[in-house]
Amino acid sequence: PPDTASLGRSTWTFLHTTASYYPSNPTETHRSKITNLLESLSIFYPCSWCAKDFQKDIRQNPPEVKNREDFMRWLCERHNTVNKKLGKPLFDCSIKNLDKRWKDGPED
Ligand code: FAD
Numbered sequence: 001p002p003d004t005a006s007l008g009r010s011t012w013t014f015l016h017t018t019a020s021y022y023p024s025n026p027t028e029t030h031r032s033k034i035t036n037l038l039e040s041l042s043i044f045y046p047c048s049w050c051a052k053d054f055q056k057d058i059r060q061n062p063p064e065v066k067n068r069e070d071f072m073r074w075l076c077e078r079h080n081t082v083n084k085k086l087g088k089p090l091f092d093c094s095i096k097n098l099d100k101r102w103k104d105g106p107e108d
Contacts, residue, residue, distance in 0.1 A: 007047060012079060016102040020098070020099065021103070022072075023068060024067050025067065035063045039058070039063075042058055053082075054078070057078060057081055072093075072098045072102075076093035077093060079091065080093065
């Protein structure tokens with residue numbers, strides 16, 4: 001793909017923001033739809049080697065979508081798996097830190 005980095009930044013922005021606004025008490029439909037979205041993303045993500053590793057990662061660590069906090073933490077861990085692979089610093093996955101970055105407003 002022409003720009004893996006900006007595709008990645010945009011996709012993480014979408015995913016973490018979506019997780020921040022995911023319900024605290026999701027319905028069965030919410031849970032299955034968000035799981036579908038994540039599985040579909042792992043198939044269609046337009047960076048083939050990224051998609052392949054992401055598929056493998058979510059097969060080993062299935063989406064935790066029973067409430068907002070679980071989903072946020074699960075996603076943060078998936079992002080940290082990619083960070084580790086790329087030699088980037090790991091992110092603090094506490095809800096306080098995630099809300100500060102993705103719900104209350106960005107710093108960068
Ligand atoms: P990004 O990693 O894009 O992060 C954006 C912002 O998110 C950061 O500035 C920080 O504020 C915040 N953040 C960082 N870590 C976390 C976290 N754990 N939880 C919450 N917020 C966080 N690139 C490759 O080169 N190879 C790959 O195999 C690859 N796989 C990818 C798989 C997926 C599913 C996605 C969405 C992206 C993938 N990317 C991959 C892109 C890569 O993750 C980065 O998006 C890209 O390298 C740009 O990095 P960045 O330093 O701008 O910050």
